[in-house]
Amino acid sequence: MRWVLRDERGTVTAEFAIVLPAVLIVLGLVVSGVLLAAHRITLVSVAGEVSRAEARGDDAAATAALGQLGRDVVVEREHPDPLLCVTLISHPVRGILSELGVSARACAAMAGARR
Numbered sequence: 273m274r275w276v277l278r279d280e281r282g283t284v285t286a287e288f289a290i291v292l293p294a295v296l297i298v299l300g301l302v303v304s305g306v307l308l309a310a311h312r313i314t315l316v317s318v319a320g321e322v323s324r325a326e327a328r329g330d331d332a333a334a335t336a337a338l339g340q341l342g343r344d345v346v347v348e349r350e351h352p353d354p355l356l357c358v359t360l361i362s363h364p365v366r367g368i369l370s371e372l373g374v375s376a377r378a379c380a381a382m383a384g385a386r387r
Contacts, residue, residue, distance in 0.1 A: 304369045311364040314341070315376035322347075323358040327380035355379045 318337050325333040326349070338347065341362070348359040357379040363370060 300367075301369075304365050304367070307365055308369070308372060308374055311362065312374045312376060315345075315360045315362060315374060316378070319358050319360045319376040319378035320380075322360075323356055323378040323380040326358065327356040328383045351382075354382050356382050 318341055321337040322334045325331070325337060338345070341360070344362060344364075346361040348361070350357040350359075357377060359375060359377040361373055361375045363373050365372060
């Protein structure tokens with residue numbers, strides 16, 4: 273009867289069943305973090321493109337650049353003389369990290385503005 277108490281068969285399976293959910297949660301957080309970083313890089317690029325296009329009066333190019341991002345991006349514009357600043361705000365990740373927002377801001381000199 274003592275050999276039954278000392279038998280270690282199945283312990284690896286039990287340990288794996290306990291550790292697997294924690295590993296999956298950490299993996300999900302890492303993947304979400306990478307997605308957030310990649311989306312921020314995209315926002316920075318598009319914010320610069322939009323601010324430059326709008327500063328030179330090319331609204332068609334600015335609209336085309338914003339079309340790359342989708343509909344769930346908030347666009348804010350400021351006009352501190354002689355600049356045009358564009359801020360893009362987005363919440364790209366769903367699930368547990370959905371409250372995290374990503375933003376990017378870029379400014380460009382207005383065409384014909386004096387210094």
